[in-house]
Amino acid sequence: ILAYARGGSSAECAKKLEKLRERYPSEAFYAMMNLLDSHDTTRLLSYLDSIDDDRSQKDIAYAFPTYAATSDTAKKKQYMAALLQFTYPGAPTVYYGDEVGMVGADDPDDRRTMDWSGSNQSLFNWYAKLISIRKSYSALRTGSISMLKTDDDAIMAYIRADSKNQLLIAANNSSKPVTVTLDASAVKVDTLVDIVTNKAVPKSNGFVTITVPAYSGTILADKALSPTPLNDYVSDTTYDFSVNSAYTFKITSRNGKTPDFT
Structure with a gap:
C-alpha cells in the first residue's frame, strides 16, 4: 500500500x-493488524514525503521533518492511504x-510527544469518517475481497462484499483526476451511491464509469446507510486531569460539554 x-x-x-492474502487462513487474515507505520518505522506522512526507513538521513530537514515543511502532495496522499x-x-x-x-523520521524520531493542539481537524475528521463508514458496513470488516482489473495503472480497485452489502473501492495515486470504467457486476443494484460525496453512480451493462480525484479515492456502495455515531470532540490542553502529578490535560467536546469516559 505504501509503495502504491x-x-x-x-x-x-x-x-x-x-x-x-493467500498465505494466511481467513481467520488470521481478517484479524491481522493493518499498520501503515509504527514505533519502528518512519511515520506515515513523512514516508509519503520520501523519508525512508533507513536511518541514514544526514540532512536536518530529513532527519527531523516538520509538518510545515512537508509537501502538500504527501498530505493529500495520506487521505488516500487511510482510505x-x-x-x-x-x-x-x-x-x-x-x-x-x-511527522517523524525513523526510530527514535517517530516517537515524538503526542500533538494535542487540535490544529489538523480536517485530517482528524477524515479518520473519524472512515471509522464510521467501516462500522456501518459489515462487508468492510468481514466481507470477501475481489481485486478489479483497471486500464490505468494509477487506479487500484476492489470489491468488498457479504450477504448484507457490496462496495466498490477505487483509489488514484496520480496527480490528475482519472476517469475509469470498472466491473461492478458484483454489486447487486442498478445505481450505486458514493458514500463519501453521497452522489448516485449508475451502472451500465454491469459497469460503472467514475472519475477518481487526484491522490484520493472513492467508496461506492449498494446503498447508503446511516453513519454509526461517533463522539465528536477535539483536544484542548487545559488543567483538568492529572497523570502521575506530571501531566494535566482536558478533552473538550465541540458543544462545550465534557464527554463521558468509561
Missing part, C-alpha cells in the same frame, strides 16, 4: 496483496498521531 501511495504500480500492489487502510480486510491500526498528521 508513493506512486507505484497498482497492478504490482494488487499482486503483492493477493500473495499475502485503503480502512477498506481493506484486517484490523486497521492507527499509530498514535497519524490522525492529526504527526
Whole structure:
C-alpha cells in the first residue's frame, strides 16, 4: 500500500496483496493488524514525503521533518492511504498521531510527544469518517475481497462484499483526476451511491464509469446507510486531569460539554 501511495504500480500492489492474502487462513487474515507505520518505522506522512526507513538521513530537514515543511502532495496522499487502510480486510491500526498528521523520521524520531493542539481537524475528521463508514458496513470488516482489473495503472480497485452489502473501492495515486470504467457486476443494484460525496453512480451493462480525484479515492456502495455515531470532540490542553502529578490535560467536546469516559 505504501509503495502504491508513493506512486507505484497498482497492478504490482494488487499482486503483492493477493500473495499475502493467500498465505494466511481467513481467520488470521481478517484479524491481522493493518499498520501503515509504527514505533519502528518512519511515520506515515513523512514516508509519503520520501523519508525512508533507513536511518541514514544526514540532512536536518530529513532527519527531523516538520509538518510545515512537508509537501502538500504527501498530505493529500495520506487521505488516500487511510482510505485503503480502512477498506481493506484486517484490523486497521492507527499509530498514535497519524490522525492529526504527526511527522517523524525513523526510530527514535517517530516517537515524538503526542500533538494535542487540535490544529489538523480536517485530517482528524477524515479518520473519524472512515471509522464510521467501516462500522456501518459489515462487508468492510468481514466481507470477501475481489481485486478489479483497471486500464490505468494509477487506479487500484476492489470489491468488498457479504450477504448484507457490496462496495466498490477505487483509489488514484496520480496527480490528475482519472476517469475509469470498472466491473461492478458484483454489486447487486442498478445505481450505486458514493458514500463519501453521497452522489448516485449508475451502472451500465454491469459497469460503472467514475472519475477518481487526484491522490484520493472513492467508496461506492449498494446503498447508503446511516453513519454509526461517533463522539465528536477535539483536544484542548487545559488543567483538568492529572497523570502521575506530571501531566494535566482536558478533552473538550465541540458543544462545550465534557464527554463521558468509561
